[in-house]
Amino acid sequence: MPVVIPQELFPLIAAEGSTEIHPPKSKIFTQGEIANHFYIVVKGRVRVYTITQSGQERTIEILETGRIFGDSSFLLNSRRTVTIEAVVTSEIICCDTEKLIELCIK
Numbered sequence: 001m002p003v004v005i006p007q008e009l010f011p012l013i014a015a016e017g018s019t020e021i022h023p024p025k026s027k028i029f030t031q032g033e034i035a036n037h038f039y040i041v042v043k044g045r046v047r048v049y050t051i052t053q054s055g056q057e058r059t060i061e062i063l064e065t066g067r068i069f070g071d072s073s074f075l076l077n078s079r080r081t082v083t084i085e086a087v088v089t090s091e092i093i094c095c096d097t098e099k100l101i102e103l104c105i106k
Helices: 007-016 097-105
Strands: 018-022 027-029 037-043 046-051 057-063 083-086 090-096
Touching: 007 037, 007 090, 090 097
Parallel strands: none
Antiparallel strands: 018 090, 027 083, 037 090, 046 057, 046 083
């Protein structure tokens, strides 16, 4: 079952991170990058896809409001296994994983 963050928690998480606006087709992160942030879709839709060895894009899922992604960043020194890009203009909360852990401990 997908993780959906309740909208009432958005301000609390945004206070520990930053809010970004991504136009359509803009990449939020790319496959192979080091994972040290996680993200939440506030508004809009983002596409999760992988790039095969032959260079083809394979869509895995479309994420909407409340969906968390980039959560592999909870694993230290992991690399992104997918690319994420905005489908439509999307508002995204970006939060450093360490800050979220501190927030959860409070």
